[in-house]
Amino acid sequence: MIEEYQRLDKRVQKWLFNQGWPDLREIQKRAIAPILAGDRDLLISASTAAGKTEAFFLPACSAIAEEENGFGILYISPLKALINDQYRRLESLSEMLDMEVTPWHGDSLQSKKKKARKNPSGILLITPESLESLLVREPGWVKQSFASLKYIVIDEFHAFIGTERGKQLLSLLTRLEHITGRISNPIPRVALSATLGELEKVPLSLRPNKSLPCETITSSQHQSTIKVQVKGYLEPLDIMADDTHISAEQQICHEIFRLCRGDSHLVFANSRSRTENIAAQLGDLCEQQVVPNEFFPHHGSLAKELREDLEARLQKETLPTTAICTMTLELGIDIGKVSSVIQVTAPHSVSSLRQRLGRSGRRNSPSILRMLISENELSDKSNIVDGLRLELVQSLAMVRLLIVNNWFEPADTEQMHLSTFLHQILAVIAQWGSVRADQLYSLLCEQGPFKEITIQHFKQLLSHMGTVQLIQQLNSGELVLGIEGERITNFYTFYAVFKTPEEFRIVAGSKTLGTLPVDSLILKDQHIIFGGRRWKVTDIDDNKKVIYVTSTKGGKPPKFSGNGMSIHDRVRQEMFRIYCTGEYRIEVGNQRIDFVNNLGRQLFQEGAYLFKEADLENHPIYQSGKHSYIFTWMGDKVVNTLTVLLIRSGFVCSNFGGVIEVQNSNVDDIKNCLIYLANTELPDETELARTLSLQQKLIEKYDEYLPEDLLTECYGRKAFNSMGTKQWILDNLV
DNA sequence: GACCTGCTGCGGCCTG
Numbered sequence: 214m215i216e217e218y219q220r221l222d223k224r225v226q227k228w229l230f231n232q233g234w235p236d237l238r239e240i241q242k243r244a245i246a247p248i249l250a251g252d253r254d255l256l257i258s259a260s261t262a263a264g265k266t267e268a269f270f271l272p273a274c275s276a277i278a279e280e281e282n283g284f285g286i287l288y289i290s291p292l293k294a295l296i297n298d299q300y301r302r303l304e305s306l307s308e309m310l311d312m313e314v315t316p317w318h319g320d321s322l323q324s325k326k327k328k329a330r331k332n333p334s335g336i337l338l339i340t341p342e343s344l345e346s347l348l349v350r351e352p353g354w355v356k357q358s359f360a361s362l363k364y365i366v367i368d369e370f371h372a373f374i375g376t377e378r379g380k381q382l383l384s385l386l387t388r389l390e391h392i393t394g395r396i397s398n399p400i401p402r403v404a405l406s407a408t409l410g411e412l413e414k415v416p417l418s419l420r421p422n423k424s425l426p427c428e429t430i431t432s433s434q435h436q437s438t439i440k441v442q443v444k445g446y447l448e449p450l451d452i453m454a455d456d457t458h459i460s461a462e463q464q465i466c467h468e469i470f471r472l473c474r475g476d477s478h479l480v481f482a483n484s485r486s487r488t489e490n491i492a493a494q495l496g497d498l499c500e501q502q503v504v505p506n507e508f509f510p511h512h513g514s515l516a517k518e519l520r521e522d523l524e525a526r527l528q529k530e531t532l533p534t535t536a537i538c539t540m541t542l543e544l545g546i547d548i549g550k551v552s553s554v555i556q557v558t559a560p561h562s563v564s565s566l567r568q569r570l571g572r573s574g575r576r577n578s579p580s581i582l583r584m585l586i587s588e589n590e591l592s593d594k595s596n597i598v599d600g601l602r603l604e605l606v607q608s609l610a611m612v613r614l615l616i617v618n619n620w621f622e623p624a625d626t627e628q629m630h631l632s633t634f635l636h637q638i639l640a641v642i643a644q645w646g647s648v649r650a651d652q653l654y655s656l657l658c659e660q661g662p663f664k665e666i667t668i669q670h671f672k673q674l675l676s677h678m679g680t681v682q683l684i685q686q687l688n689s690g691e692l693v694l695g696i697e698g699e700r701i702t703n704f705y706t707f708y709a710v711f712k713t714p715e716e717f718r719i720v721a722g723s724k725t726l727g728t729l730p731v732d733s734l735i736l737k738d739q740h741i742i743f744g745g746r747r748w749k750v751t752d753i754d755d756n757k758k759v760i761y762v763t764s765t766k767g768g769k770p771p772k773f774s775g776n777g778m779s780i781h782d783r784v785r786q787e788m789f790r791i792y793c794t795g796e797y798r799i800e801v802g803n804q805r806i807d808f809v810n811n812l813g814r815q816l817f818q819e820g821a822y823l824f825k826e827a828d829l830e831n832h833p834i835y836q837s838g839k840h841s842y843i844f845t846w847m848g849d850k851v852v853n854t855l856t857v858l859l860i861r862s863g864f865v866c867s868n869f870g871g872v873i874e875v876q877n878s879n880v881d882d883i884k885n886c887l888i889y890l891a892n893t894e895l896p897d898e899t900e901l902a903r904t905l906s907l908q909q910k911l912i913e914k915y916d917e918y919l920p921e922d923l924l925t926e927c928y929g930r931k932a933f934n935s936m937g938t939k940q941w942i943l944d945n946l947v
Numbered sequence: 948g949a950c951c952t953g954c955t956g957c958g959g960c961c962t963g
Binding site for chain 1: 948949950951952953954955956
């Protein structure tokens with residue numbers, strides 16, 4: 214490997230020597246040859262802090278060190294904060310090479326942009342949105358300054374796969390290759406990513422037209438020790454004021470206080486409002502015990518300054534600090550390792566549980582995960598859904614899938630992303646001024662990433678875009694922007710493809726605490742919790758979109774908006790397996806390790822007993838009083854399909870947590886109805902989506918401009934599965 | 948009964 218090291222630029226070698234590193238890491242050595250070759254794509258997949266960034270930049274900077282004109286490396290990041298981090302980290306290396314590094318995003322300095330605009334060279338660090346804005350507004354400059362581009366590197370690539378933003382990014386890269394005349398001689402793409410499931414599928418997500426081969430480098434995983442405990446809590450039927458029946462959440466807060474005080478931890482509470490609630494209660498406990506508060510909330514609606522203060526406090530490691538957080542602390546930001554991770558309520562996916570677990574485990578100590586799960590105390594009026602202890606069993610299933618099967622949800626790469634496709638049509642027309650339809654199709658769908666769009670879809674979409682004046686066709690046949698298209702593309706909000714709700718700022722005195730989506734009801738004089746503290750609303754300014762508050766006692770966290778969640782088939786099937794066998798423990802050698810505390814175990818046994826008593830293993834429909842419940846143990850597509858089929862047949866039903874409740878019905882009626890449907894032609898996904906109102910189908914940013922037929926087809930594909938449902942009925946009810 | 952990310956150009960105000 215000595216030879217590999219010597220292939221780096223002499224000044225890079227000198228920089229390495231100055232760092233005092235004993236040796237290059239394995240992935241860093243292995244990346245040198247393929248990057249210097251410059252004739253292939255590269256996927257570097259390794260856990261955080263494995264040195265992925267250096268693995269790319271050391272050889273890539275060596276390769277462009279002699280290049281004087283134009284950018285040599287284009288670095289793309291999903292976060293502005295990461296660009297700032299990376300800029301600092303590249304400072305000394307670029308100084309050694311006398312190489313320019315330009316951070317380019319919405320908040321970076323105009324002076325730096327000006328300088329790079331005049332004299333582009335070295336490394337450009339940018340977000341997809343800023344790159345979009347450059348292509349649309351300054352295509353001539355882009356063509357010149359990227360003429361000798363050698364590498365495109367994408368950081369946190371896993372965050373892009375299967376998303377609207379990821380689709381936009383791939384389209385941007387194709388457009389960049391097109392504008393620089395590099396379609397037939399593509400610019401190598403390097404993806405840096407956390408460890409991914411289904412690694413063999415990733416190269417296609419990096420370059421859908423396969424015009425360059427892709428090599429993959431993964432770090433040899435060192436197995437670390439993991440300690441897991443699941444604890445059960447009981448939510449009392451009556452919560453008394455006398456403290457004998459305190460709520461499950463209060464019990465959980467006491468436990469967090471006991472476990473976390475004196476060291477640093479992360480508590481993931483799944484929603485912003487629960488995050489706020491728990492942070493406030495822990496703050497109260499500190500006050501009651503007259504000790505300094507070391508519990509603080511962290512989520513996306515909190516003001517940047519408040520978040521950064523907490524991040525800095527975690528990083529410094531001088532004061533014990535526990536963050537009660539949402540996924541904002543799951544990945545990306547460098548906060549160092551914490552002593553343990555606590556999960557309150559079941560996580561939404563195994564892959565996010567895995568990321569969270571990875572945040573704990575300091576040098577030479579194990580990763581520690583605790584899951585604190587509450588279930589309702591039962592009465593004779595209780596619903597079977599409560600009795601089964603579904604949330605607890607879901608948590609157990611997820612722990613098993615993660616630890617025993619080493620499985621987590623792969624990204625969904627099958628979606629059409631029509632809203633982003635429409636966005637890219639507008640962006641390309643805005644960039645070129647005018648374009649022929651066949652050029653558009655070739656660029657976006659054949660060379661670019663929109664492989665799922667057929668000519669038929671494309672024609673239908675273009676014609677509708679003409680009707681709503683997004684575009685118009687000239688006599689020559691060329692497409693140009695219409696009035697509405699001009700309006701949208703000329704406003705700065707155009708560059709991002711994802712949707713964000715309008716928000717109110719929350720202001721205390723002269724300080725902004727954060728933001729709230731406008732759809733939550735906030736009234737004057739109401740008491741709220743925000744930023745882990747209690748406030749009273751003094752005034753609301755509808756025009757300026759500001760809520761004024763003052764400090765006070767008491768209050769509830771504001772309601773944040775949100776959609777339902779979707780659980781993968783495999784998680785539900787693991788739950789079913791656990792119920793059927795009554796066994797959740799993990800086998801290690803000849804032993805079975807129990808990772809659940811006494812109350813949790815008791816709750817599990819209640820659920821498993823009810824499952825047996827109702828014989829859900831053999832009878833998926835269960836009648837209780839006037840209502841019936843369908844347990845499919847399948848993912849949401851099948852559950853949604855069954856629900857809509859029954860609604861179309863006149864039943865009143867709803868689903869929650871994968872269980873369908875059918876009101877005023879009995880088992881035989883439901884069974885007969887579904888078997889009858891399965892024996893005839895089941896309506897297809899598009900037909901099922903027609904049952905829903907237009908409003909329910911408007912989800913992504915530009916959905917409102919899509920023809921309803923196309924939107925319905927797209928929605929149907931996302932939400933339903935007719936064949937799978939037919940099979941489920943035949944397998945389980947006949 | 949969920950979470951997160953990003954974008955412009957310019958006018959006005961403040962500080963050194």
